[in-house]
Amino acid sequence: MFSLAFKPLDVDERHRCFDVIRGIAVLLVVFAHLDNYQALMVWPISYQPIQGHIGQLGVHLFFILSGALIWLSAKNTLHKPDGWTIYAINRITRITPLYLASILFIVLAKDCYIGRFKPTIDLETLTWHLFFLQSYKPSLLYNLNSVFWTLTYEMTFYLIVPLLLLLKPKPILLAAGTALVLILLSNFPTVAPSFFSYWILFAAGILIIETSTIPKPWFSVWLLLVATALFTAQPKLLLAEQLFAIACFMVMINFKFQSGVFKPVAFVGVISYSIYIWHAVLIHLVLPYLGKPQPILAPQLPFLPFGISIQGVFIVTLIMLVAYTSYRIIEKPSMNRLRMVLQRRLVKR
Numbered sequence: 001m002f003s004l005a006f007k008p009l010d011v012d013e014r015h016r017c018f019d020v021i022r023g024i025a026v027l028l029v030v031f032a033h034l035d036n037y038q039a040l041m042v043w044p045i046s047y048q049p050i051q052g053h054i055g056q057l058g059v060h061l062f063f064i065l066s067g068a069l070i071w072l073s074a075k076n077t078l079h080k081p082d083g084w085t086i087y088a089i090n091r092i093t094r095i096t097p098l099y100l101a102s103i104l105f106i107v108l109a110k111d112c113y114i115g116r117f118k119p120t121i122d123l124e125t126l127t128w129h130l131f132f133l134q135s136y137k138p139s140l141l142y143n144l145n146s147v148f149w150t151l152t153y154e155m156t157f158y159l160i161v162p163l164l165l166l167l168k169p170k171p172i173l174l175a176a177g178t179a180l181v182l183i184l185l186s187n188f189p190t191v192a193p194s195f196f197s198y199w200i201l202f203a204a205g206i207l208i209i210e211t212s213t214i215p216k217p218w219f220s221v222w223l224l225l226v227a228t229a230l231f232t233a234q235p236k237l238l239l240a241e242q243l244f245a246i247a248c249f250m251v252m253i254n255f256k257f258q259s260g261v262f263k264p265v266a267f268v269g270v271i272s273y274s275i276y277i278w279h280a281v282l283i284h285l286v287l288p289y290l291g292k293p294q295p296i297l298a299p300q301l302p303f304l305p306f307g308i309s310i311q312g313v314f315i316v317t318l319i320m321l322v323a324y325t326s327y328r329i330i331e332k333p334s335m336n337r338l339r340m341v342l343q344r345r346l347v348k349r
Helices: 011-036 053-077 083-108 123-130 149-167 171-187 194-211 217-233 238-253 260-270 272-290 310-346
Strands: 006-008 213-215 295-297 307-309
Touching: 011 053, 011 238, 011 260, 011 272, 011 310, 053 083, 053 149, 053 194, 053 238, 083 123, 083 149, 083 272, 083 310, 149 194, 171 194, 194 213, 194 238, 213 217, 213 238, 217 238, 260 272, 272 310, 307 310
Parallel strands: none
Antiparallel strands: 006 213, 295 307
């Protein structure tokens, strides 16, 4: 039965596939936030029954990818001499420089916000954010940027992965541990830490890498249909959203994405972290200055809400330009030159 439902994960195709999934995920988040301002309404994001869930789907896809990629990075690094130092340097240089640059920008531009969102700048907010702890204090969660909450969980996962690898968990034990967490969350939702509410997503990514297998297309589609039925029945249940995201991931990872039409999406995936960090800043900061969105394309389609405004086109273009610039001058240098400098100084030869 296992061989009928699962197949080996093709290592050569994995990274290209992951870039495309990253691109899809970040576009879902961006479009969902623009939909809140009615600047860009695209079906199914604007479809009322699932409105608000599409952005969450994008975030969940990111967590699954992190589960897979960070686990793989740790497995390839921690066993080496000074592996823990290398792992720490790699993880810090991956997300911290751009994150700190965006915080600095928000602090400097705080008086320029004129819309419904205005950042709250105080010592407590900055201290919790500088240590990636904002999601563990709900009152500070959205004080600076509405997407920073996910970085708390990313950093938490970075810290947990080396400890998990020390235990050398078997996939079956990892699956059992995930089931235990879900039972805990269902019975004691106010006791379980918020990070573990998303553990199933990270665990799904780990299992993909640890077993080097994925569901075959027919089984992935079957999982998606089951997850869709559960999500339709319980749209407000976080677990239903997460299982739907895992099923979508399984379907997408079966595609080879070799067609040239996917190259722009893969490129968006490469700069997705910069897009993710800056898009909410630009939407909250710039969009209010552009006035009420004026539709340039809004056909009346039953059950298919669709609308593109001048403001939406402008802000998406600006997001892409700022993100690409940020990737070239902050993100990429921090992953290359800064990482090399730190490794030369801190890693014994």
